[in-house]
Amino acid sequence: MVNSETLERFDQKVQELLWSARKQTIELMNTPLKVDTKSSANDLVTNVDRQNEQLIRKRLLEIDPSARIVGEEESFNHKIDPDLNGNVWIIDPIDGTLNFVKQRDHFAIMVALYCDGVPTLGYIMDVMNKRLYHAWRGHGAYVNKLRLKEPANSSLADSLIAINGWQLIKNHCHQQEIAQQAAGLRMYGSAGIEIIHVLNGQLGGYTSRLKPWDIAAGMVIAEELGLLVKTIDDQPLNVLSSNTVLVATKKVCQDIWQITK
Template sequence: MEQQDKANRHQLIQNWIYQAADHIRSSMQDPLQVSEKTSRKDLVTNMDKETESFLVEKIQQSFPNERILAEESSNQNTQDLNGVVWIIDPIDGTLNFVKQKHDFAIMIAVYEDGIGQMGYIYDVIKDEMYVGIKDQGVKCNQKQLSKVDDTSLAKGLVAISGLLLAEGNEAAKQVAKRSSGVRIVGSAGIETIYAVTGRIVAYVAASLAPWDIAAGKVIAEELGLMYTQQNGEPIQLLKKNPVLIATPSAHKEIFELLQGVSSK
């Protein structure tokens, strides 16, 4: 993808996200239509659907020949990442959005032939736009971010998905014990932001879908973090993955802990 093409897309994508976020914020006091997808902890709202429809329409108008993989759409049977594919999470952290009105994000990624070219995570309430463009680093609200310090597990906080801890996962417990402490946010996008800004040294997630992963992977890797499956294998972007995002040092330590526990 040419640099000028990226620059043109960047302006469009930022504008679309800001417009979508304005609509969400202006509707925060309106009654929500909330439905369960797979359980009472897996929700979808009218705002998820409206935001996704808005973004999909904008992409289709500007890039009619490119494919879109979006969380709430029926086109989730994408078989490959050939060509240009957009991956969208209209509201990442829907449960937070419904219950707390905080800690949720709009996420968009652009992949070309399976390689992440552009990733966007927008914290709607904090008005923080994180943009990662391949080989150009990451910016937050136009300010260039530095590479993340390679902090060890013992010297940093970790985010671990509530599902792993609730189920008493022994490997997750060992990671927690070796760290300085555990934090749970409930949004893959926001927890990825914590990792890329050095607020945590690792994020261990039980199962993330493509739209949970795509934007954050571009951003994290641009800043020197490792973004893999928990077994160290590369992310399979068209499937759900047990994910480990971490500094190189923390990644090595956590990987060894996870493999050691799973082999017993």
Template structure:
């Protein structure tokens, strides 16, 4: 399938620019809030309306694409053939509701199973991180360079709080070897930190839409994305994922196996 990368990247940036402006206003409004899998898995009327709008725009532009989306307005995606979009309308809904800060919107694009383009908007900053392996990675229009390949003791780590509290996968040992633990509650915000070297590790249980855009950006900049057992990443299922520098992921994989 022949795709104009520049045109698609500009399309993603345009979409998230519109979404970012809307969500910045919406974050200050009263919200209709519900729960999904648990009391800490929230969904709002703005998650649904944002996703519905994004899916509609993508379908209008790329009629042959399939869309894997969080709130169910996309398609039933059974395989990764062709052009597949992953849509996360509001990443960090708890932050959106409780803090009105540290939340993002994300779109990841895969072509025949391979990372192609990704875009994340940090809504509060109104900054869009976008691009892909054959295009380069950008913060708005500024090109992003690869972060330094730091080791675990050199950097801060972000691990999901339930994982740390329960000490799943020896996560507390990972924290103790690092420079310290940070928890933000939004994969999109953490991917932003990773690509700029502000943190060296992210370990969490992620759904496909949580991971898709960030994986494209991180791998394009030389960071490593791995499952907890170092098996191939399956973009059609939720899984525990480790993202970080080459040195850190290698060290963490040894720690979690102990």
């Protein structure tokens, strides 16, 4: 168990850490990128992903020496320990690396803390828009210093939604029908950026197959705003495995589960 004073200190220090990681990212964008591929030609990693992960790991261990850290770049080729006991920090040093490389925009840096399995602290840094979305479970969700309001509980027919392109083409879990029942379809190419649009009420929902570092931070912030984070067929989420995740308003979830169940 982590007490409230400790979480308040963590929250303060991790916000500072995210602004440092943003600064490092902007500086490195002015130098030539080193780009490598991982599982496929379009699964990229750059020196910035690696340097951000190093910076975040180092600082997290200073802030919380008991931290167990699951980071995209170090964990990518390893089986993730499914144990959620204690303080598990989950980090994505650059979310939307393909956007980062091809667009120099529409990417994020994400950090989350799960305490004994409970989503507790979440941070999504929208680097180019200079906006840090953050939440401490039970203490409200914010963008920079502004408190976010709960988005309206819109229905699927009244909402724009985001769906992963490859899953849509394969019509995974009836996603073409979901898209056709929505007001419109969007794809931004970064889980963090897509979840930010749900937090702001600009999308009614977002679904994609996601790894732990893609969803951990968004789950904390979304739940704090009354949004649901489940699987696309209404199963509870195990944050340390891969799932086809749905982050959406309650009404959008109900409308989608009528299609997928």
